[in-house]
Amino acid sequence: MKRKLFSIVFILIVTATCRFALAGPDTQFILEKLFTRLTLxxxxxxxxxxxxxxxxxIDSYARSDSAFNHTFEGLRYLGQITSRKSQLKIITWNIALGESGGKYFCxxxxxxxxENQVYRLESDYDNEAPLVNRQYTEADWYGALYYDLRQYGKGDQQHWVLLGLDLANPEITRKIIDVISIxxxxxxxxxxxxxxxxxxxxxxxxLEYSSKAVVTLRFNTDKLIVFDHLVP
Known part of the structure:
Protein backbone atom coordinates (compact mmCIF):
# COMPACT_ATOMS: atom_id res chain seq x y z
CA MET A 1 0.00 0.00 0.00
CA LYS A 2 2.80 2.39 0.85
CA ARG A 3 4.49 1.70 -2.47
CA LYS A 4 1.34 2.55 -4.46
CA LEU A 5 0.81 5.75 -2.49
CA PHE A 6 4.41 6.81 -3.13
CA SER A 7 4.01 6.23 -6.88
CA ILE A 8 0.87 8.38 -7.03
CA VAL A 9 2.42 11.23 -5.03
CA PHE A 10 5.59 11.08 -7.13
CA ILE A 11 3.68 11.36 -10.40
CA LEU A 12 1.73 14.33 -9.03
CA ILE A 13 4.98 16.06 -8.07
CA VAL A 14 6.40 15.47 -11.56
CA THR A 15 3.25 16.85 -13.19
CA ALA A 16 3.33 19.98 -11.05
CA THR A 17 6.98 20.53 -11.91
CA CYS A 18 6.17 20.29 -15.62
CA ARG A 19 3.58 23.03 -15.33
CA PHE A 20 5.51 25.55 -13.31
CA ALA A 21 9.22 24.98 -14.00
CA LEU A 22 9.51 23.40 -17.43
CA ALA A 23 13.07 24.54 -18.06
CA GLY A 24 14.18 25.14 -14.49
CA PRO A 25 16.85 23.37 -12.43
CA ASP A 26 14.20 21.37 -10.55
CA THR A 27 13.03 19.76 -13.79
CA GLN A 28 16.57 18.82 -14.76
CA PHE A 29 17.18 17.38 -11.29
CA ILE A 30 14.04 15.23 -11.53
CA LEU A 31 15.00 13.98 -15.01
CA GLU A 32 18.47 13.05 -13.75
CA LYS A 33 16.94 11.07 -10.89
CA LEU A 34 14.44 9.35 -13.18
CA PHE A 35 17.07 8.26 -15.70
CA THR A 36 19.28 7.02 -12.86
CA ARG A 37 16.36 5.01 -11.51
CA LEU A 38 15.87 3.46 -14.96
CA THR A 39 19.35 1.96 -14.76
CA LEU A 40 18.82 0.61 -11.24
CA ILE A 58 9.25 15.92 -22.01
CA ASP A 59 5.74 16.22 -23.45
CA SER A 60 5.00 19.41 -21.51
CA TYR A 61 8.49 20.77 -22.20
CA ALA A 62 8.15 20.14 -25.96
CA ARG A 63 4.94 22.19 -26.09
CA SER A 64 6.36 25.10 -24.09
CA ASP A 65 8.04 28.32 -25.24
CA SER A 66 11.28 27.08 -23.65
CA ALA A 67 11.87 24.19 -26.04
CA PHE A 68 13.97 26.08 -28.61
CA ASN A 69 15.96 28.37 -26.31
CA HIS A 70 16.85 25.83 -23.64
CA THR A 71 18.79 22.56 -23.44
CA PHE A 72 19.04 20.18 -20.51
CA GLU A 73 22.78 20.12 -19.81
CA GLY A 74 24.66 16.97 -18.88
CA LEU A 75 21.77 14.51 -19.11
CA ARG A 76 23.67 11.41 -20.18
CA TYR A 77 20.74 9.37 -21.46
CA LEU A 78 18.75 12.12 -23.20
CA GLY A 79 19.68 13.13 -26.76
CA GLN A 80 18.83 16.69 -27.84
CA ILE A 81 19.61 18.25 -31.21
CA THR A 82 18.29 21.44 -32.82
CA SER A 83 18.55 22.70 -36.39
CA ARG A 84 20.57 25.89 -36.87
CA LYS A 85 17.53 27.99 -37.71
CA SER A 86 15.65 26.55 -34.72
CA GLN A 87 12.87 25.13 -36.85
CA LEU A 88 13.22 21.55 -35.66
CA LYS A 89 14.30 20.02 -32.37
CA ILE A 90 14.62 16.29 -31.76
CA ILE A 91 14.71 14.62 -28.34
CA THR A 92 15.42 10.88 -28.15
CA TRP A 93 16.16 8.23 -25.56
CA ASN A 94 15.81 4.48 -25.13
CA ILE A 95 15.07 2.06 -22.32
CA ALA A 96 16.17 -1.56 -21.93
CA LEU A 97 13.46 -4.14 -21.27
CA GLY A 98 13.77 -7.84 -20.60
CA GLU A 99 11.06 -9.35 -22.78
CA SER A 100 11.07 -7.12 -25.88
CA GLY A 101 14.69 -6.00 -25.64
CA GLY A 102 13.80 -2.34 -25.30
CA LYS A 103 12.02 0.69 -26.74
CA TYR A 104 12.96 3.95 -28.44
CA PHE A 105 11.19 7.22 -27.66
CA CYS A 106 11.40 10.34 -29.78
CA GLU A 115 3.05 27.23 -31.66
CA ASN A 116 5.17 24.12 -31.50
CA GLN A 117 3.89 21.19 -33.51
CA VAL A 118 4.87 18.13 -31.48
CA TYR A 119 5.17 14.56 -32.72
CA ARG A 120 5.70 11.79 -30.18
CA LEU A 121 7.03 8.52 -31.58
CA GLU A 122 7.95 5.22 -29.99
CA SER A 123 9.16 1.92 -31.35
CA ASP A 124 10.09 -1.50 -29.98
CA TYR A 125 13.61 -2.74 -30.58
CA ASP A 126 13.82 -4.65 -33.88
CA ASN A 127 16.67 -6.99 -34.75
CA GLU A 128 15.92 -6.41 -38.43
CA ALA A 129 17.35 -3.31 -40.11
CA PRO A 130 15.03 -0.67 -41.61
CA LEU A 131 14.62 -1.00 -45.36
CA VAL A 132 16.62 1.44 -47.48
CA ASN A 133 14.17 1.53 -50.40
CA ARG A 134 10.94 2.60 -48.68
CA GLN A 135 9.48 5.48 -46.72
CA TYR A 136 8.25 5.30 -43.14
CA THR A 137 5.74 7.37 -41.19
CA GLU A 138 5.05 8.13 -37.54
CA ALA A 139 2.94 4.96 -37.35
CA ASP A 140 5.72 2.56 -38.42
CA TRP A 141 8.86 4.43 -37.35
CA TYR A 142 11.78 2.00 -37.16
CA GLY A 143 13.38 3.55 -34.04
CA ALA A 144 16.79 5.19 -33.58
CA LEU A 145 18.74 7.67 -31.48
CA TYR A 146 19.43 10.79 -33.59
CA TYR A 147 22.59 12.74 -32.81
CA ASP A 148 22.98 15.32 -35.62
CA LEU A 149 20.95 17.02 -38.35
CA ARG A 150 21.12 19.60 -41.13
CA GLN A 151 18.31 21.58 -42.71
CA TYR A 152 17.91 21.97 -46.49
CA GLY A 153 15.39 23.51 -48.86
CA LYS A 154 12.53 25.93 -48.28
CA GLY A 155 8.76 25.83 -48.18
CA ASP A 156 7.27 22.60 -49.48
CA GLN A 157 10.78 21.37 -50.37
CA GLN A 158 12.14 21.77 -46.85
CA HIS A 159 13.69 18.66 -45.34
CA TRP A 160 16.24 17.62 -42.73
CA VAL A 161 19.06 15.09 -43.07
CA LEU A 162 19.52 13.09 -39.86
CA LEU A 163 22.33 10.94 -38.50
CA GLY A 164 21.10 8.17 -36.22
CA LEU A 165 22.20 5.18 -34.18
CA ASP A 166 20.37 1.87 -33.71
CA LEU A 167 21.45 -0.40 -30.83
CA ALA A 168 18.53 -2.85 -30.94
CA ASN A 169 20.61 -5.85 -32.04
CA PRO A 170 23.22 -6.74 -29.38
CA GLU A 171 25.55 -8.23 -32.01
CA ILE A 172 25.26 -5.48 -34.64
CA THR A 173 25.40 -1.69 -34.43
CA ARG A 174 23.70 0.33 -37.14
CA LYS A 175 24.21 3.94 -38.15
CA ILE A 176 21.65 5.60 -40.36
CA ILE A 177 21.56 8.57 -42.70
CA ASP A 178 17.93 9.46 -43.19
CA VAL A 179 15.81 12.35 -44.41
CA ILE A 180 12.61 13.62 -42.86
CA SER A 181 10.07 16.02 -44.27
CA ILE A 182 6.63 17.20 -43.21
CA LEU A 207 25.82 1.10 -42.13
CA GLU A 208 25.96 -2.20 -40.23
CA TYR A 209 28.98 -3.44 -38.30
CA SER A 210 29.98 -5.55 -35.32
CA SER A 211 29.06 -4.04 -31.96
CA LYS A 212 32.72 -4.54 -30.99
CA ALA A 213 33.92 -2.19 -33.75
CA VAL A 214 34.00 1.60 -33.76
CA VAL A 215 32.68 3.44 -36.82
CA THR A 216 32.28 7.20 -37.12
CA LEU A 217 29.55 8.91 -39.11
CA ARG A 218 29.43 12.70 -39.10
CA PHE A 219 28.89 15.86 -41.12
CA ASN A 220 32.24 17.13 -42.35
CA THR A 221 30.49 20.14 -43.90
CA ASP A 222 26.84 20.90 -44.60
CA LYS A 223 27.25 19.19 -47.97
CA LEU A 224 29.56 16.34 -47.01
CA ILE A 225 28.99 13.33 -44.73
CA VAL A 226 32.01 11.17 -43.92
CA PHE A 227 32.26 7.70 -42.39
CA ASP A 228 34.79 4.92 -41.96
CA HIS A 229 35.18 2.51 -44.87
CA LEU A 230 33.49 -0.82 -44.16
CA VAL A 231 34.73 -4.08 -45.63
CA PRO A 232 31.97 -6.73 -46.01
Whole structure:
Protein backbone atom coordinates (compact mmCIF):
# COMPACT_ATOMS: atom_id res chain seq x y z
CA MET A 1 0.00 0.00 0.00
CA LYS A 2 2.80 2.39 0.85
CA ARG A 3 4.49 1.70 -2.47
CA LYS A 4 1.34 2.55 -4.46
CA LEU A 5 0.81 5.75 -2.49
CA PHE A 6 4.41 6.81 -3.13
CA SER A 7 4.01 6.23 -6.88
CA ILE A 8 0.87 8.38 -7.03
CA VAL A 9 2.42 11.23 -5.03
CA PHE A 10 5.59 11.08 -7.13
CA ILE A 11 3.68 11.36 -10.40
CA LEU A 12 1.73 14.33 -9.03
CA ILE A 13 4.98 16.06 -8.07
CA VAL A 14 6.40 15.47 -11.56
CA THR A 15 3.25 16.85 -13.19
CA ALA A 16 3.33 19.98 -11.05
CA THR A 17 6.98 20.53 -11.91
CA CYS A 18 6.17 20.29 -15.62
CA ARG A 19 3.58 23.03 -15.33
CA PHE A 20 5.51 25.55 -13.31
CA ALA A 21 9.22 24.98 -14.00
CA LEU A 22 9.51 23.40 -17.43
CA ALA A 23 13.07 24.54 -18.06
CA GLY A 24 14.18 25.14 -14.49
CA PRO A 25 16.85 23.37 -12.43
CA ASP A 26 14.20 21.37 -10.55
CA THR A 27 13.03 19.76 -13.79
CA GLN A 28 16.57 18.82 -14.76
CA PHE A 29 17.18 17.38 -11.29
CA ILE A 30 14.04 15.23 -11.53
CA LEU A 31 15.00 13.98 -15.01
CA GLU A 32 18.47 13.05 -13.75
CA LYS A 33 16.94 11.07 -10.89
CA LEU A 34 14.44 9.35 -13.18
CA PHE A 35 17.07 8.26 -15.70
CA THR A 36 19.28 7.02 -12.86
CA ARG A 37 16.36 5.01 -11.51
CA LEU A 38 15.87 3.46 -14.96
CA THR A 39 19.35 1.96 -14.76
CA LEU A 40 18.82 0.61 -11.24
CA UNK A 41 15.40 -1.05 -11.25
CA UNK A 42 15.14 -4.59 -12.61
CA UNK A 43 11.46 -5.12 -13.37
CA UNK A 44 10.05 -4.02 -16.74
CA UNK A 45 6.86 -2.70 -15.13
CA UNK A 46 8.90 -0.43 -12.86
CA UNK A 47 10.96 0.85 -15.78
CA UNK A 48 7.85 1.60 -17.82
CA UNK A 49 6.28 3.50 -14.91
CA UNK A 50 9.42 5.58 -14.50
CA UNK A 51 9.49 6.20 -18.24
CA UNK A 52 5.88 7.41 -18.12
CA UNK A 53 7.04 10.16 -15.75
CA UNK A 54 9.88 11.07 -18.14
CA UNK A 55 7.41 11.26 -21.02
CA UNK A 56 5.11 13.53 -18.99
CA UNK A 57 7.96 15.99 -18.42
CA ILE A 58 9.25 15.92 -22.01
CA ASP A 59 5.74 16.22 -23.45
CA SER A 60 5.00 19.41 -21.51
CA TYR A 61 8.49 20.77 -22.20
CA ALA A 62 8.15 20.14 -25.96
CA ARG A 63 4.94 22.19 -26.09
CA SER A 64 6.36 25.10 -24.09
CA ASP A 65 8.04 28.32 -25.24
CA SER A 66 11.28 27.08 -23.65
CA ALA A 67 11.87 24.19 -26.04
CA PHE A 68 13.97 26.08 -28.61
CA ASN A 69 15.96 28.37 -26.31
CA HIS A 70 16.85 25.83 -23.64
CA THR A 71 18.79 22.56 -23.44
CA PHE A 72 19.04 20.18 -20.51
CA GLU A 73 22.78 20.12 -19.81
CA GLY A 74 24.66 16.97 -18.88
CA LEU A 75 21.77 14.51 -19.11
CA ARG A 76 23.67 11.41 -20.18
CA TYR A 77 20.74 9.37 -21.46
CA LEU A 78 18.75 12.12 -23.20
CA GLY A 79 19.68 13.13 -26.76
CA GLN A 80 18.83 16.69 -27.84
CA ILE A 81 19.61 18.25 -31.21
CA THR A 82 18.29 21.44 -32.82
CA SER A 83 18.55 22.70 -36.39
CA ARG A 84 20.57 25.89 -36.87
CA LYS A 85 17.53 27.99 -37.71
CA SER A 86 15.65 26.55 -34.72
CA GLN A 87 12.87 25.13 -36.85
CA LEU A 88 13.22 21.55 -35.66
CA LYS A 89 14.30 20.02 -32.37
CA ILE A 90 14.62 16.29 -31.76
CA ILE A 91 14.71 14.62 -28.34
CA THR A 92 15.42 10.88 -28.15
CA TRP A 93 16.16 8.23 -25.56
CA ASN A 94 15.81 4.48 -25.13
CA ILE A 95 15.07 2.06 -22.32
CA ALA A 96 16.17 -1.56 -21.93
CA LEU A 97 13.46 -4.14 -21.27
CA GLY A 98 13.77 -7.84 -20.60
CA GLU A 99 11.06 -9.35 -22.78
CA SER A 100 11.07 -7.12 -25.88
CA GLY A 101 14.69 -6.00 -25.64
CA GLY A 102 13.80 -2.34 -25.30
CA LYS A 103 12.02 0.69 -26.74
CA TYR A 104 12.96 3.95 -28.44
CA PHE A 105 11.19 7.22 -27.66
CA CYS A 106 11.40 10.34 -29.78
CA UNK A 107 9.91 13.83 -29.83
CA UNK A 108 10.05 15.88 -33.03
CA UNK A 109 9.29 19.52 -32.20
CA UNK A 110 8.53 21.68 -35.24
CA UNK A 111 8.62 25.44 -34.80
CA UNK A 112 5.81 26.72 -37.03
CA UNK A 113 6.21 30.34 -35.93
CA UNK A 114 2.94 30.22 -33.97
CA GLU A 115 3.05 27.23 -31.66
CA ASN A 116 5.17 24.12 -31.50
CA GLN A 117 3.89 21.19 -33.51
CA VAL A 118 4.87 18.13 -31.48
CA TYR A 119 5.17 14.56 -32.72
CA ARG A 120 5.70 11.79 -30.18
CA LEU A 121 7.03 8.52 -31.58
CA GLU A 122 7.95 5.22 -29.99
CA SER A 123 9.16 1.92 -31.35
CA ASP A 124 10.09 -1.50 -29.98
CA TYR A 125 13.61 -2.74 -30.58
CA ASP A 126 13.82 -4.65 -33.88
CA ASN A 127 16.67 -6.99 -34.75
CA GLU A 128 15.92 -6.41 -38.43
CA ALA A 129 17.35 -3.31 -40.11
CA PRO A 130 15.03 -0.67 -41.61
CA LEU A 131 14.62 -1.00 -45.36
CA VAL A 132 16.62 1.44 -47.48
CA ASN A 133 14.17 1.53 -50.40
CA ARG A 134 10.94 2.60 -48.68
CA GLN A 135 9.48 5.48 -46.72
CA TYR A 136 8.25 5.30 -43.14
CA THR A 137 5.74 7.37 -41.19
CA GLU A 138 5.05 8.13 -37.54
CA ALA A 139 2.94 4.96 -37.35
CA ASP A 140 5.72 2.56 -38.42
CA TRP A 141 8.86 4.43 -37.35
CA TYR A 142 11.78 2.00 -37.16
CA GLY A 143 13.38 3.55 -34.04
CA ALA A 144 16.79 5.19 -33.58
CA LEU A 145 18.74 7.67 -31.48
CA TYR A 146 19.43 10.79 -33.59
CA TYR A 147 22.59 12.74 -32.81
CA ASP A 148 22.98 15.32 -35.62
CA LEU A 149 20.95 17.02 -38.35
CA ARG A 150 21.12 19.60 -41.13
CA GLN A 151 18.31 21.58 -42.71
CA TYR A 152 17.91 21.97 -46.49
CA GLY A 153 15.39 23.51 -48.86
CA LYS A 154 12.53 25.93 -48.28
CA GLY A 155 8.76 25.83 -48.18
CA ASP A 156 7.27 22.60 -49.48
CA GLN A 157 10.78 21.37 -50.37
CA GLN A 158 12.14 21.77 -46.85
CA HIS A 159 13.69 18.66 -45.34
CA TRP A 160 16.24 17.62 -42.73
CA VAL A 161 19.06 15.09 -43.07
CA LEU A 162 19.52 13.09 -39.86
CA LEU A 163 22.33 10.94 -38.50
CA GLY A 164 21.10 8.17 -36.22
CA LEU A 165 22.20 5.18 -34.18
CA ASP A 166 20.37 1.87 -33.71
CA LEU A 167 21.45 -0.40 -30.83
CA ALA A 168 18.53 -2.85 -30.94
CA ASN A 169 20.61 -5.85 -32.04
CA PRO A 170 23.22 -6.74 -29.38
CA GLU A 171 25.55 -8.23 -32.01
CA ILE A 172 25.26 -5.48 -34.64
CA THR A 173 25.40 -1.69 -34.43
CA ARG A 174 23.70 0.33 -37.14
CA LYS A 175 24.21 3.94 -38.15
CA ILE A 176 21.65 5.60 -40.36
CA ILE A 177 21.56 8.57 -42.70
CA ASP A 178 17.93 9.46 -43.19
CA VAL A 179 15.81 12.35 -44.41
CA ILE A 180 12.61 13.62 -42.86
CA SER A 181 10.07 16.02 -44.27
CA ILE A 182 6.63 17.20 -43.21
CA UNK A 183 3.77 16.68 -45.63
CA UNK A 184 1.20 19.42 -46.41
CA UNK A 185 -1.15 17.49 -44.11
CA UNK A 186 1.34 17.84 -41.26
CA UNK A 187 2.62 14.25 -41.18
CA UNK A 188 6.28 13.28 -40.76
CA UNK A 189 7.76 11.25 -43.61
CA UNK A 190 11.01 9.33 -43.17
CA UNK A 191 13.04 8.73 -46.32
CA UNK A 192 13.67 10.56 -49.58
CA UNK A 193 15.09 9.17 -52.82
CA UNK A 194 18.20 11.36 -52.88
CA UNK A 195 20.92 8.80 -52.12
CA UNK A 196 22.51 7.46 -55.28
CA UNK A 197 25.01 4.61 -55.60
CA UNK A 198 25.69 4.05 -59.28
CA UNK A 199 22.28 3.43 -60.84
CA UNK A 200 20.67 2.57 -57.51
CA UNK A 201 18.68 5.25 -55.70
CA UNK A 202 17.81 4.79 -52.04
CA UNK A 203 15.69 6.54 -49.44
CA UNK A 204 18.33 6.22 -46.72
CA UNK A 205 21.85 4.92 -46.12
CA UNK A 206 22.46 2.14 -43.60
CA LEU A 207 25.82 1.10 -42.13
CA GLU A 208 25.96 -2.20 -40.23
CA TYR A 209 28.98 -3.44 -38.30
CA SER A 210 29.98 -5.55 -35.32
CA SER A 211 29.06 -4.04 -31.96
CA LYS A 212 32.72 -4.54 -30.99
CA ALA A 213 33.92 -2.19 -33.75
CA VAL A 214 34.00 1.60 -33.76
CA VAL A 215 32.68 3.44 -36.82
CA THR A 216 32.28 7.20 -37.12
CA LEU A 217 29.55 8.91 -39.11
CA ARG A 218 29.43 12.70 -39.10
CA PHE A 219 28.89 15.86 -41.12
CA ASN A 220 32.24 17.13 -42.35
CA THR A 221 30.49 20.14 -43.90
CA ASP A 222 26.84 20.90 -44.60
CA LYS A 223 27.25 19.19 -47.97
CA LEU A 224 29.56 16.34 -47.01
CA ILE A 225 28.99 13.33 -44.73
CA VAL A 226 32.01 11.17 -43.92
CA PHE A 227 32.26 7.70 -42.39
CA ASP A 228 34.79 4.92 -41.96
CA HIS A 229 35.18 2.51 -44.87
CA LEU A 230 33.49 -0.82 -44.16
CA VAL A 231 34.73 -4.08 -45.63
CA PRO A 232 31.97 -6.73 -46.01
Missing amino acids: VRQDNDRLRINDSICAI YFIHNTGK SPEGNIIFGKDIFRNGKTVRNRVL
